[in-house]
Amino acid sequence: xxxxxxxxxxxxxxRMVMLLAAAAAFAxxxxxxxxxxxxxxxLIWAAFMVEMVRRLFPIRSESIGCQKQYAYAFxxxxxxxxxxxxxxxxxxVALLWAVVNLLFGFAYFRGVLSADGxxxxxxxxxxCDMVCVLVFCxxxxxxxxxxxxxxxxxxDWDYAMMFxxxxxxxxxxxxxxxxxxxxxxxKWEISxxxxxxxxxxVTNSALSCKNCTEKLCRHKKL
Numbered sequence: 001x002x003x004x005x006x007x008x009x010x011x012x013x014x015r016m017v018m019l020l021a022a023a024a025a026f027a028x029x030x031x032x033x034x035x036x037x038x039x040x041x042x043l044i045w046a047a048f049m050v051e052m053v054r055r056l057f058p059i060r061s062e063s064i065g066c067q068k069q070y071a072y073a074f075x076x077x078x079x080x081x082x083x084x085x086x087x088x089x090x091x092x093v094a095l096l097w098a099v100v101n102l103l104f105g106f107a108y109f110r111g112v113l114s115a116d117g118x119x120x121x122x123x124x125x126x127x128c129d130m131v132c133v134l135v136f137c138x139x140x141x142x143x144x145x146x147x148x149x150x151x152x153x154x155x156d157w158d159y160a161m162m163f164x165x166x167x168x169x170x171x172x173x174x175x176x177x178x179x180x181x182x183x184x185x186x187k188w189e190i191s192x193x194x195x196x197x198x199x200x201x202v203t204n205s206a207l208s209c210k211n212c213t214e215k216l217c218r219h220k221k222l
Contacts, residue, residue: 002214004063005134012130018044019123026116044123045173052159052180056187063133063214064206065150069191074198075206083200085192089144090153096143101164108168118165119174125162135220148217151207153199156188 022044025037055062058070067073104121107113113121132139133149146152159181166174192199201207 003061004214005216007061008063008130008133012127012134014047015123015126015130018047019120019127022123023120026120041119041173045177048126048159048163048177049180052177052184055156055159055184063150063155064212065152065155068150068198068204068207069156069188069195071195071198073206074195074204075211076197077203077205079203082196083203085196085199086144086146086153093139093143093154093157097161097164101167104165105168115169115171118169121165122163122177125165129158129162133216147201147209148212148220150212150214150216151199151201153192157185160185 021040022037025035025040029035029037055066058067058072060067060072064073104113104118108115108118137149139154140146140149140152144153149155160178161181163174163178163181167178169175197203199207205211
């Protein structure tokens, strides 16, 4: 098992524990109004914020999928010219996710969905993020059509996508998670614009099947 794969499995387990803990805390508070889940939520906030701050910098133990934005992960193929990247498909994902989360926001402001519900939804998305990497990704299969995660055009959009529901909450802590996710997304897009050659297996041999050390495709359902 590769280090990135082990890291993803560890994240999946940890995020599932966070989801169950948050759901249990909210359910317990329903029958015990004096119970305050704030300490637990603070721990969850800190865990995700640490993950995102780490992602701001090159970390070789992370998947090449997110590290390909850095110069050290670029291995030229010798192919001249600018590679063709699926920008329109990426835009389609952005629009689709915006619509989905606007619906959640509408449900929240109409009183159909509670603040607790939005928090649980975000943590659920965090669990789904790891499921997408390890098992099956609907965005990869039906929209982006990329070969695997390491060639994914929108790899570093994950935190912005999972914390999008928190943007509707009147909480600095909640919005700070979404804001940091946007910082990572913008940083990624700047790199895509400035160095498109790093993001295609046509121009970057580090993204080829031959040089892949992660081998997620061995157990991922495509």
